[in-house]
Amino acid sequence: MDRGSMRTLIVLALVGLGAQLVDGSLGMAYGVTSTTLLLAAGTNPAAASATVHLAEIGTTLASGASHWRFGNVDWRVVLKIGVPGAVGAFAGATFLSSLSTEIAAPVMSLILLALGVYVLTRFTFVGLSSSNLGKPLRKRFLSPLGLVAGFVDATGGGGWGPVGTPAILASGRMEPRKVIGSIDTSEFLVSVAASVGFLAGLGHEGIELTWVAGLLIGGVIAAPLAAWLVRHIPPRVLGSAVGGVIVVTNVRTLLNSDWLGASGAVSTVVYVLLYLAWAGALAYSVREYRRNAAEERELVRQAEAAEARSAAAQREEEPAVSN
Template sequence: PAGMIGGAAGAFLLANVDGKVIEPFVSAYLIAIGLVILWKAFHPTPKRNVRDWMVPPVGLCGGVLDAIGGGGWGPIVTSSLVGRGHDPKRVIGSTNFTEFAVTLIISITFVLTLGWSELGSAVGLIIGGVIAAPFGAILVKRLPVKPLMIAVSIIIIATSAIRFF
């Protein structure tokens, strides 16, 4: 629910503010989180229960930044929770599961604020995400944790660093 509320707020904000202003801050945060995950891949912390006090605020911020940054839910929420020491497979599974609800709320908010004609190009991304999600779940289930964390951190760092160039 916090992610859905954040997503609606972020979509409403983005419909009324230029997202390019916020993009460097989101990218810097993601690079920092990617480095934390990479460090934790080589220095594991004890696993924690995913239901701690940080989950709602991380979900709220992840929803806002997903709407504003165009796809920040997974990198922000997943990397923040994995960076705190949660079980990576459980975090990835639960964030992927909830991403549909967050994306649905963001899409509805955009349609209500901007109209459908402004969002027609997003249909391909939505269809691709629906098709790719089950394959991601299968890979996460089968891959060992350390290589998974290393791969995730490298992808997050690389895709965020590109935005600075």
């Protein structure tokens, strides 16, 4: 391997590591980040998506195993959303060369933006609602969601997480860490199906195995750390972080679309305002989490003190009873 190829491998490994760290912690962004890099390097959309999905076969397998090890996976959800997702991904990969997503992308971004705003505000100001927590997610909800998310993922080079994660989070029926773990694990099925579709339609044309290897190496290294992080980040803070990622990602898509075609100056102002709002939301979530945790610790302390006083009083009465 020459020096240039080695440098490319190292750069892509670092990109894969960073992308998987975010994806494994927040349930999205590996495909979007990696595909953006490949497109910027001049790869055609189909080959870029094929390269990313081939790498994701390994990264999602490692990520799923890590999330399972840390107890972040609901296997019923994995199957209910993953199998339809694989069908949608295969269809999207097969027809990518003849499909235009230029019109569909802004529409999808508007839907995702609305979901992102909902997730961000809900977790920031309300926290994790326990009213629906633990209720089963129905197949009639997960199957269409998986089909659409898989199709978007294959045709856009990413989208499984951005579509699936906010939709399930918004239901309030699963803890954020289990939403992220289940979405990451089910993405293995999507990646395999999309790769089969791309290989059937493109062969090896335009697919650089060195790029696949680089993205794969970085992703596999990051997978265990990301699964550990998602288990230890408070659900309220995690929900605010995920919501912010969804909002920023889809605002970027809309600003760059033909619908808006925003100038660089306008985009910069919008990004600055978004990041400031996101930082404020995260700070508020952290503060409220700490306040609620302190209140819970105080309640536990008071209960233990009351129990200790009751036990002491009972011990004092025992001699009197025996006399």
